[in-house]
Amino acid sequence: MASAQVIFDYRGYIESDLRFSIPGKDEPDDVSDFRFVRSDNTARLTATLSGDAVRAVADLAVIFTGRPETTTADDLVNRSKVDPFRLESDALYVSIDDFIAPGMDLRLGRQIVRWGTADMFNPTSSLNAYDFEDPLKFGEAVATEMVSLTYNIPWSVEGEDSTIVDDVTLSVAVVPYFRPALLPESALLAFSEPSLFNQFVDSAILKGLLVEQDLFLAAGGKAVYDIDVQTPDLSVRNLQVGARFGMSLLGVDWSISYYRGFDDAPRAETIVAGDIRLPKVPLASPTDTVAVLKELDFTGVTVDTHVTMTYPRVQVFGADFSTSLDFLGGLGLWAEFALTLHDDLYRYVRTSGAILPVGGPNGTPVSGVAREYLELEAEAGPFWKLTVGTDYSLTAWWYVNIQYLHGFPDEFGETNLNDYLVAGSDFKLFRDQMLIRLFAILQFQDLSYVLYPQLTFDFWQNVDVSVGAFVFGGDSDSKFGSRVTGPSTVFLKGRYSF
Amino acid sequence: MKPFICFALLSYLISIPATLAAKEPDPKLASLLQQGAQALLVEADSRHNNFKDQTITVRMTLHGGADEGKSIEFESMTKGDDKRAFHFLSPAEMKGMGVVIRGKDEIYVRLPDMQKVRRVAAHAKRQSFQSSDWTFDDMGMIRLSNDFDAKLLDDKGEFVTLELNRKPNVDLMYKKLVIAIRKDQLLIEKIEYFDDGGKKIKVQERAGLKEEPAGNWMYRTITLKDLTTGHSTVNEVLAVKVNSNLDDDTFSRRWLVRGL
Structure with a gap:
């Protein structure tokens, strides 16, 4: 057998x-x-590295974060603390074209598989978890180890003037290990600052308990959250699978998809608060929590609350299309719809019990009753997310893109979905050497927003420099106004590509 | 006297090769002119696309303005009248980018950083092709006879000049073209582009006509000048391959996905 020529190619920055x-x-x-x-x-x-029908792709990034993580003397002699860095890889896979049959492509390894026709906000794309770590890169995914197989079905139908059916594909993917979404650092503020936790409270029981927490904090008490994250174990039962069928039909690209696995955002499944030792015997009954909280001074008293986060099991049925409308000057139009089914989602909550100090009534310590709840956070059933969008080039240098979203990527459950407008415009000047990009997101329910202006200079071969801002706005308890989404920032970036 | 005669004879001898070099019109020209301008245009289109498929490597260099000297290298694959694919080789920020154009309105783009193949709507054809003076529409005008009706303007000298008027219901930004067809090869050597207001906005000139090993003739240098800005783009064909049995797969999303 003659050896195939192997071609090596690379790119980077x-x-x-x-x-x-x-x-x-x-x-x-x-x-x-x-x-x-x-x-x-x-x-x-x-x-x-590519040969006749095989290819190996390796992607690696080394990122020095520039922020020392030195908090102890030992850290000072540890380079990884003084000068920390991390590694990232978006691809590390082997692919074989025409595997078993012509048109059948197999890809094994670490990869990102993005489904859906919408821009950045793809509710049908569930195989890879979201990477929320960098707000400027929203919509990015975390690479995941998987096996993906795509069969390009050799079927096309030509019409008199144009193609009627083309690009018929069937894809399946199997993901053995669940990978959760990568959250921004600011997300943890919801637990380190109890006052922010109420932004994520979605039930009457928890809302009532948070009233009590606020009283406790106002009386000088301290609440500490200890978070335990339980990802799905590695059993075959927890294998994630996806399938997608798509084609181009009469100028419209459309597809339907199915995913069975887990939602990539965690939810609190158990909240267990430790008991409080009261500083003194209250006049009010220990079982009247609100009265006790209003009466006593809790300075120096800490309540430890243990939260267990899990990932709900889901099935996602998706459908999407994209096309170009000739009669409207080539206007782009797309829509992506995802119907998510989940099981009953229960939450176990245990409130603090009040422990009377020694020498209580009759000299015997008496515990106030800790309350326990098993609430149904969300009944089994479906909820849907939708992205609809359009784009147009008004002139050769002015481009506009608008999308409507029902359900942001981090939102889950029928009662937790909000509506958004995402709009952006590009102005290309000086023969595309300068790009002015204006981008905004508005949430209709709480009117919080994101503004993202950016100026990119491309005057030098292989180099571009960007300056811009990512500005959050809205009330402090709103989606984008909350501290949990992180601070507004100004950025300066430079990249040399090779 | 003798030196003058020698000089005159020398001049005549020098002039004879030019006269001999005066290219004879193509044998089919007279018949085509009789059939009409459209027939001539169709023939010119066929001469330019005298292959089942073609792969060319192009260096595109920009001139005028702040991007003077900036160059882009890409491979362009063409099959039939309605399939084109581009694979960008340089500069580095474009390396790995791929574009597939099928028919008039199906455009797919692979941007490596985005990990996705995206369909681009037809409005994008109005945008320039990688900051050059070419638009996607320009790159897609493979057979002018499909989109324009021809009228004879002039057939004196070495060229036949045709006026091409955009057919009804054709969505192209040029209402009119004026083209010059070489009489000897029946190939288009110059195109003038006019907008909807009748203003001449671009001129394309082709040079370096060469017979390729496969027997087809090809212009190796094409210069497109934007008369409004004074900016120009020079395309140099670095390599050519025709009739290499390009798979239809090359003009598919699969080809783009493979590159991710």
């Missing part, structure tokens, strides 16, 4: 990304408005 926060968003009092929040320096290389 070196990038610097500097950001600092700006005032205007709710921040803790002791946090400076202006502070550096990111100083990432990245070297990325994507290499491809």
Whole structure:
């Protein structure tokens, strides 16, 4: 057998990304408005080895974060603490074309498989978890180890003037290990700052308990959350699978898809608060929690609350299409719909019991009754998400893109979905050497928003420099106004591609 | 006297090769002119697309303005009248980018950083092709006779000049073209582009006509000048391959996905 020629190819970049926060968003009092929040320096290389029908792709990025993590003396002699870095890889796979049959492509390994026709917000794309770590890169996915097989069905129908049916494909994918979404650092504020936890409370029971927590905190008490995350175990039962069938029909690209696995955002399945030792015997009955909280001073008293986060099992049925409308000057139009089914989602909540101090009535310590609840957070059933969008080039240098979303990527459950408008415009100047990009997101329910202006200079071969801002706005308890989404930032980025 | 005669004879001898070099019109020209301008245009289209498939490597260099000297290299694959694919080789920020165009309105783009093949709507054809003076529409005008009706303007000298008027219901930004067809090869050597207001906005000139090993003739250098801005783009054909049995697969989403 003659040996096939192996071709090596590569591309990559070196990038610097500097950001600092700006005032205007709710921040803790002791946090400076202006502070550096990111100083990432990245070297990325994507290499491809390809032969006749086989290919191996390796992508690796080394990112130095620029932020020392030195808190102890031992850290000072540890390079990884003084000068920390991390590795990322978006691809590490082998692919074989015409595997078993002509048109059948197999891809094994670490990869990102994006389904859906919408821009960035793809409710039908469930095989890879979202990477929410960097707000400027929303819509990015975390690469996952999987086996994907795509059969390009050799069927097309030509009409008199144009193709009627083409690009018929059937894809299946199997993901052995569940990978959760990567959350931004600010997401943990919901647990380190109890006052922020109420933004995620979605039931009457929890709302009532949070009233009690607020009283406890106002009386000088301290609440500490300890979070335990339980990802699905590695049994075959927890295998995630997906399938997608698509084609181009009369100029419209459409597909239907199915995914069985887990939602990539965690939910609190159990909330167990530790008991409180009361500082003194209250006049009020220990079982009248509100009265006790109003009466006593809890300075120096800490309540430990243990939260267990899990990932709900889901099935997602998806459908999408995209097309170009000739009669409207080639206007782009797309829509993506996902129907998610889940089981009954229960939550176990145990409140603090009140432990009387020694020497209580009759000299015997008496515990106040801790209350336990098993609430049905969400009944088994479906909820749907939708992205509908359009784009158009008004002139050769002015491009507009508008999308409507029902359900943001991090929202789950019928009662938790909100509606959004996502709009952006590109202005290309000086023969595409300068790009002005204006991008915004508005949530209709709480009117919170994101503004993302960016200026990119491309005057030098292989180099582009961007400066811009990512500004959150809205009330402090709103989706984008909350501290949990992180600070507003100004950024400066430079990239050299090779 | 003798030197003058020698000089005159030398001049005559020098002029004879030019006269001999005066290219004879193509044998089919007279008959085509009798059939009409459209027939001539159809023949010119056929001469330019005298292959089942073609792969060319192009270096596109921009001139004028702040991007003077900026160059882009890509491979362009063509099959039939309605299938084109582009694979960008340089500069580095475009490396790995792929574009497939099928028919008038199906455009698919592979952007490596986006991990996805995206369908681009037909409005994008109005945008320039990678900052050059070419638009996607320009790159897709493979057979002018499909979109324009021809009228004879002039057939004196070495060229036949045709006026091409956009057919009804054709969605192209040029209302009119004026083209010059070489009489000897029946190939289009110059195109003038006019907008809907009748203003001449671009001129394309072709040079470096060469017979390729496969027997087809090809212009190796094409210059497109934007008369409004004074900017120009020069396309140099670095390599050519025809009739290599390009698979239909090359003009599919699968080809683009493979590159991710």
